[in-house]
Amino acid sequence: MLNAIVDGLWREGDKSLAVRLVAENGDALPAWQPGAHIDVHLPCGVVRQYSLTGDCGEESYLICVGREAASRGGSRYVHETLRPGQRLSISAPRNLFPLHQAERVLLLAAGIGITPLYAMALHLKAIGTPFTLHYYVRSRESAAFARELSQCADCVIHTTSPRITLAEHLPAPEAGLHAWMCGPAGFMAKAREVAAAKGWDDAHIHSEAFQPVAPPAAGDAGEIFTVKLASTGERWPVPADKTIAQVLQENGVDVPLSCEMGICGACLTPVIDGVVDHRDSVQSDAEKSAANQQVALCCSRSHSRELVIGL
Numbered sequence: 001m002l003n004a005i006v007d008g009l010w011r012e013g014d015k016s017l018a019v020r021l022v023a024e025n026g027d028a029l030p031a032w033q034p035g036a037h038i039d040v041h042l043p044c045g046v047v048r049q050y051s052l053t054g055d056c057g058e059e060s061y062l063i064c065v066g067r068e069a070a071s072r073g074g075s076r077y078v079h080e081t082l083r084p085g086q087r088l089s090i091s092a093p094r095n096l097f098p099l100h101q102a103e104r105v106l107l108l109a110a111g112i113g114i115t116p117l118y119a120m121a122l123h124l125k126a127i128g129t130p131f132t133l134h135y136y137v138r139s140r141e142s143a144a145f146a147r148e149l150s151q152c153a154d155c156v157i158h159t160t161s162p163r164i165t166l167a168e169h170l171p172a173p174e175a176g177l178h179a180w181m182c183g184p185a186g187f188m189a190k191a192r193e194v195a196a197a198k199g200w201d202d203a204h205i206h207s208e209a210f211q212p213v214a215p216p217a218a219g220d221a222g223e224i225f226t227v228k229l230a231s232t233g234e235r236w237p238v239p240a241d242k243t244i245a246q247v248l249q250e251n252g253v254d255v256p257l258s259c260e261m262g263i264c265g266a267c268l269t270p271v272i273d274g275v276v277d278h279r280d281s282v283q284s285d286a287e288k289s290a291a292n293q294q295v296a297l298c299c300s301r302s303h304s305r306e307l308v309i310g311l
């Protein structure tokens with residue numbers, strides 16, 4: 001954990017608030033790469049994950065928080081209570097959405113999904129990789145970083161519905177072209193649908209969800225199975241109304257948890273044996289079906305009677 005101070009707060013568009021954080025001791029905060037996020041422990045008692053945005057060469061951190069009508073506490077606290085000079089505990093950056101080597105890059109952002117992609121755009125520009133950023137917003141007034149983006153020839157802000165214009169903006173696939181996308185689940189589903197129709201290879205599309213997967217319906221919480229620690233051979237049943245993480249914690253096992261919604265990756269743990277019922281939205285479909293898999297202990301379950309994990 002790091003102790004940070006709110007060094008600046010300002011509006012980005014009419015729906016978002018930018019927050020600049022500096023280290024309390026005056027040191028540079030740990031280095032990060034575009035796509036990284038931090039956990040922010042808010043004084044209202046909730047922990048939220050926010051993408052780092054802006055220039056990744058800065059010694060301070062910049063996050064941008066959208067105002068959510070149905071806020072579960074984090075957005076409302078940041079918009080209504082957080083003040084400059086306030087102290088916050090934050091985690092070191094964690095990157096589950098990294099930029100990979102690519103000859104050309106397409107960036108697709110919707111709403112507050114602009115935050116990691118704005119950092120990517122600045123980085124790509126700095127290293128000279130050709131890219132185009134399409135940023136979809138309901139109105140020009142709601143766009144974050146509108147002034148900076150309007151000065152970038154490779155960045156376009158759209159107020160048209162992506163459902164209608166994505167097909168026009170998403171080019172045909174090319175060998176060296178990769179896409180990174182971030183936004184609401186519906187936006188990304190549509191973008192993937194359009195890309196698939198154009199023949200894009202799934203491995204060239206990289207995405208990050210800002211919404212947790214829908215929780216299982218009542219009565220669909222899953223069967224009882226057993227979780228076993230590979231290191232000690234200890235095993236415990238996981239009832240339908242508890243997560244693997246809860247069962248492990250009840251038995252004194254230290255589990256790294258953060259979002260507890262399957263969206264941050266803090267609890268991903270290697271699977272040694274068994275068939276995972278993946279319920280997180282952190283991992284790609286390819287990762288969820290790879291030979292070496294990880295399980296999100298906060299939300300995923302098991303299709304097999306026993307799941308052996310690398311703890």
Ligand code: FES
Nearest residue numbers: 258260262265298
């Ligand atoms: S704690 Fe965030 S994915 Fe499990």
